Amino acid sequence: MLSLESTTWPGTTDEELAPRLEAIGFTPGQNCALVFSPEREDPGNPDYGTHDIPKVIGGMTPSCLELGQALYQHAIHTLVPVSSTRTAEMTKLLENIHRAVNIGLVNEMKIVADKMGIDIHEVIRAAATKPST
Numbered sequence: 562m563l564s565l566e567s568t569t570w571p572g573t574t575d576e577e578l579a580p581r582l583e584a585i586g587f588t589p590g591q592n593c594a595l596v597f598s599p600e601r602e603d604p605g606n607p608d609y610g611t612h613d614i615p616k617v618i619g620g621m622t623p624s625c626l627e628l629g630q631a632l633y634q635h636a637i638h639t640l641v642p643v644s645s646t647r648t649a650e651m652t653k654l655l656e657n658i659h660r661a662v663n664i665g666l667v668n669e670m671k672i673v674a675d676k677m678g679i680d681i682h683e684v685i686r687a688a689a690t691k692p693s694t
Contacts, residue, residue, distance in 0.1 A: 563595050565598075566600045598619070611637070618641065619649030
């Protein structure tokens with residue numbers, strides 16, 4: 562069982578890892594399992610530990626996904642199976658891009674707010690009261 566958790570481009574698991582495994586006699590879905598399951602830690606958040614953060618997981622084959630879920634279910638409360646390793650890899654990229662865009666946006670808004678004499682932290686707290694859908 563091999564699980565890649567590093568942030569990488571969609572295709573890494575099947576384009577890079579699978580051929581390397583096959584070169585040494587392991588075929589994902591036949592005599593080994595290969596999954597991608599991105600790390601999703603939330604450092605400094607006292608409300609969510611590793612076991613509380615849903616775990617996205619995509620397998621090279623349906624049997625790889627099944628074995629990956631069997632492994633992670635002992636440590637993680639909620640598993641989020643997806644259709645492929647590429648989908649799981651793209652999920653991690655989307656999460657990182659979303660976070661980076663939000664940080665950049667707030668940094669730019671802070672510059673404007675400071676120039677207007679507005680407390681950006683008050684604005685963020687007020688905006689956070691809108692229910693998400």
